[in-house]
Amino acid sequence: MRHHRLIVPSAAAACLLLAIPASAAEPAPGAPGIGDSYYPSYGNGGYDVSHYDLRLKYQPKTDRLEGTATIVAKAKQDLSRFNLDFALDVREVLVGGKKAAFTRTGDHELEITPSAALDSGRPFTVVVRYSGTPSKVEAGGFTGWQRTPDGGVAANEPESAWWWFPSNDHPLDKATYDVSVAVPDGTQAISNGVLTSNSSQLGWTRYNWRSSKPQATYLATLAVGKFDITTDTTANGLPVLNAYSKDLGDTAGAARASIERTAEIADWESTVFGPYPFEALGGYVPNVSAGFALETQTRSFYGPKKFAKGSNVSVVVHELAHQWFGDSVSVKDWRDIWINEGFASYAQWLWSEKEGEGTAQELADYTYDSYPADDPFWKVEPGNPGAENQFHEAVYDRGALALQALRNRVGDKDFFAILKGWTTKNRYGNASVKDFVTYAEKVSGEPLAALFDTWLFTPSKPGATQARAAELSPAKAPVRPKSWQKIQAAHSER
Template identity: 45%
Template sequence: MRVTLPVVVAAVATALSLVAPAAVAGAAPPVTGSARLAAPSAAPATSAAPATPAAPATPGAAGVGDSYFPNAGNGGYDALHYDLAFDYTPGTRAVEATAVIRAKATQGLSRFNLDFDGPAVKRVTVDGRAAAFRREGQELIVTPSRPLGNGREFRVEVAYSGALKGIHDKALGRYGWLPTSDGAVVMSEPDGARSFFPANDHPGDKASYRVRVTVPKGLTVLASGEPQGPESTRGGRTTSVWTIDEPTASYLLTIAIGKFKVKRSRSKGLLNITAVDAAFADEGGLHARTAQVVDWAGKVFGPYPYSSIGGIVEAAGVGYALETQTRPVYDGGVPSTSLIVHEMAHQWFGNSVSPADWRDIWLNEGFATYAEWLWAEQHGGERAQVRFDRYYAAPDDNKLWHKPLPGDPGRDELFAGSVYTRGAMTVHALRMALGDGDFFTLLKQWTSKHAHGVARTADLLALAEQISGRDLDPLFRSWLYTEGKPSLPEARPSM
């Protein structure tokens, strides 16, 4: 996910001090003793039973129970599609906005919640009827005029207006809607979508999007997905429409508004759109290298999961890059190839296969960091084994071997260096244990089996054991959840 800038090339001194390479969860809790990681859940067997009366409608939960962000997401419904419209004026940061959400009830609902920290709500309707609403913290609580039956699709419309602003978190920094000198950019990991639209703001509820943005003439709008037709200008204001049909987690939607140098082309059937803030120089490197990286990654990880690629270079002032869907945002300048590899690898690891719980953030960052190692190895650079050995040489008292641990770093350490570095080392240890044949099979099966969904560490363990026929629980436990330097796995020949 977040790669802290600037990218630093790993060196022995870096390993010993644990400066994460390219700065940039639910899994099972830490396991002790002989306990195994929790197996992927399976629905219990059921038998036919007499029909029973429909359960009474009850309030949907105010959160999905995430280990680190318990208020993120909401229970009782599945968001299917968001149709968002913003009329934004950068000078005042004021917006007139409407969010239309199509959803399906997963229980009888007397009321439901949306995550929203944005400006004042003017009205809410459910299926065209006025609905009562109130706000409590980050929750917008909606009571429809009549209960919603389990399994029913319904339409929520929320109109709101006022100044948009991002989220400032002491531990996680600035994220969400980020005003810039000439517009704004959206970088929402982990739960910043609520800063600019009402959402079921958790990776567990993905949806498709249509985004319509109107800004003063002379500014350009980009977003995740693909543009729909040419821009239209009327009365000194320009409107752009973008859509993304593939399931998308709310934190991965981006919008960028400003003055950009934009390039468009097609690369092996994929629309490639890159944009660089006019303040930065770029001779086409971002555009060409993004296409090259995606072509390589598709051969290693499996087919690219979306319909377009690209990137946005912006002066956001946050000091990190983010793998926003199809089109990562790079803050502060044109990125290195290694950083492009990291962010585009996230399109498979984190975006298509997302963590079911934020405790499993290492599934995003460990694999994206390891993608950097693989790129170097396969393009005449340092072999992954050499890099692994350099990190492994860190002494026992190095913080690499102590908390925060990658399998359960804690909410405030979500982007700790160990999540990236020791996470990548875990991936390499798995490669050592499986051998290259099974390891590269695992990469493609993982991204295929869980495409456009969510997964947990236990799911990765189960798949790796299925492919290899080996008991890998001790490896996962020692590398992800246990303090101290793990033992090296018994390597299968092929490295």
């Protein structure tokens, strides 16, 4: 054992020691990125946001957005300066009620220097007053804001916040939200969570939305336009609100036939994945040209093209499953996208099984058989697909294959215990592919690294021996399950 001598300082030295702050380090700027491997400039370092209060005014005719964002945060280091991710014009910034200096760097960095350094561990507030025409603002060569004939929509992945509110734009920094939007009378504003109130004055109606559970920035959404709105409740009494642009045309009926089953699907998914993690649910279909759907928290976005060929309940199953896998349990790093998309895709396989349109095993067999060994599909590793392939079909289909392989290996009892336990253990948090592998091994008591390496991290088609080990039956030339086309349509144009 090593012994240390106790040195007692003189009285003068003791006074000098007391005068030195506990942290002798000089305040330093927060990092301009949070450290993501795919998107190094996304998010920011040095602080953590707990709440966004957004007070907005939007004019659909001109696409003009004005806003005041109040951000409640805590410093994680002694901060001399910090960044927010934002692309619109900023008029004024205050930190702790005092005017702060600010400048723009890059295409989405708002660099803020407070009047005095911020102490580590201390909460602080930031007020940003801003305005702009979101559809005319480009960052990275594109805009995440979509214009409609009667308004506009913010919905995109992995970035959409830049065009309507300043933020720490990465899933690692979740927060709660109050979103208050004034729009001309006769127009509605749709956002996440629960509509707490709305009121009209001098030709403007203000809608107040609240999200009381932690929410990633890319999952925040705003849609302004003229909507037909329906309401419902789940079996457990949670409010359901769906909204459909009034000018959807021929897709309107199919969209309603799909999305109006939201409560039914959520109740079923709760039996598979555990209790629904949020305070409300629903979906909306604006009149946009985009063909993708997105799991915006509690209120999924659906592009009308998803219903161009008729109803598609499978896409609703997928986006609702994301409320557990992606929204409640979010990625630590964007390379971990499989823990979002693989699970939401497998939810579609489970729904198909429940509906008698093809079992998960039949879908796995058909998926494996559908892509020849030389197909580029097998070059993409779902466990780390690369930013350019983040939403490649392999992340969905091969990602779901990995889960069927796991199910066959550990059996139904452990497999479904893993799904429920995973969403409970990591509720409102962040996780990685590695975290899931570790958790599955713990619950099942089996070594699973080789299995996941085969299905998630090998840039080639697993051979017949590996397929048989996963209990696939490629030699049978499987018949296409009835659900296959709808499932593929749900993943396309993502």
